[in-house]
Amino acid sequence: MANWKVVGGLAGLSLIGVGAAACFYCIGYKQGKRSISRPVGKSYAQADTSLTRYINEHNHEDPVLAELRQVSLQHSAGRMTSSLETGRLLTVLCTSLGATKVIDVGLFTGCSSYSMAKGMKDGGRVIACDINSNYADIGRPFWVQGGVAEKIEVRLKPALDTIQELLDAGEGETFDMMFIDAFKKDYPNYFKKGMSLLRSGGMIVVDNALWHGAVADPASNNEDTNAIREINRLMSEDERVEFVLMNIADGLGIAVKK
Numbered sequence: 001m002a003n004w005k006v007v008g009g010l011a012g013l014s015l016i017g018v019g020a021a022a023c024f025y026c027i028g029y030k031q032g033k034r035s036i037s038r039p040v041g042k043s044y045a046q047a048d049t050s051l052t053r054y055i056n057e058h059n060h061e062d063p064v065l066a067e068l069r070q071v072s073l074q075h076s077a078g079r080m081t082s083s084l085e086t087g088r089l090l091t092v093l094c095t096s097l098g099a100t101k102v103i104d105v106g107l108f109t110g111c112s113s114y115s116m117a118k119g120m121k122d123g124g125r126v127i128a129c130d131i132n133s134n135y136a137d138i139g140r141p142f143w144v145q146g147g148v149a150e151k152i153e154v155r156l157k158p159a160l161d162t163i164q165e166l167l168d169a170g171e172g173e174t175f176d177m178m179f180i181d182a183f184k185k186d187y188p189n190y191f192k193k194g195m196s197l198l199r200s201g202g203m204i205v206v207d208n209a210l211w212h213g214a215v216a217d218p219a220s221n222n223e224d225t226n227a228i229r230e231i232n233r234l235m236s237e238d239e240r241v242e243f244v245l246m247n248i249a250d251g252l253g254i255a256v257k258k
């Protein structure tokens, strides 16, 4: 009799567990039309869990850049700030490439430009593209304080125009890296034109490559999602590059030019 009570109790608990799981799934589904395990717009390292705290404790960021990241996140457009892991990766990649010239397509307050500049020696150049000067004005005092301002050249116009100007000026095939994080609808064109800027061995790094999961959701068919699907398709099928698509932050795609 006692055994049946235990079995009954366990069965009851299991039902509660299944119910709770179904409930969480439904809430996740309703919120974003897809089930994701972190807040939309935030990377794992920006979400508040013990694992992300652990990751953050081991991703040592320059203290001035950490301050800039906090200021950026608090801005009304703060959701655009790239993640800590992405910043660390950009610094690591620039260091590894011995980068001397890179292009940041989508500057905002400059967390990505600052991260790339940190991985470059004196004399390195970050061509930083944006269409809004207010954002650069927020970031500049931090770039100065962190000793990277000399490396960051801001170009205030659509990034595709800046890329064309660089190509017209004979700077084709001289760039070590391009970070793509601006106007989503132009993502495929940034890749197509950006390939002409890159030297052999150079890299294109694409932020928001998973677009909070929307790329895998057949019901999501807006222009931004389709543009990101298109750049992922282009990069994965292009024989001139080695490509990897990763579930880091909001998704990162990296193409290395052969």
Ligand SMILES: C[S@@+](CC[C@H](N)C(=O)[O-])C[C@H]1O[C@@H](n2cnc3c(N)ncnc32)[C@H](O)[C@@H]1O
Binding pocket: 080, 081, 082, 105, 106, 107, 108, 109, 110, 111, 112, 113, 129, 130, 131, 132, 135, 157, 158, 159, 160, 181, 182, 183, 186
């Ligand atoms: C996601 S934010 C960039 C975030 C930044 N990379 C970081 O690390 O925090 C995108 C930026 O692209 C800029 N932008 C939008 N359209 C653009 C365009 N056509 N050309 C250049 N920049 C553009 C926006 O003004 C915005 O500052």
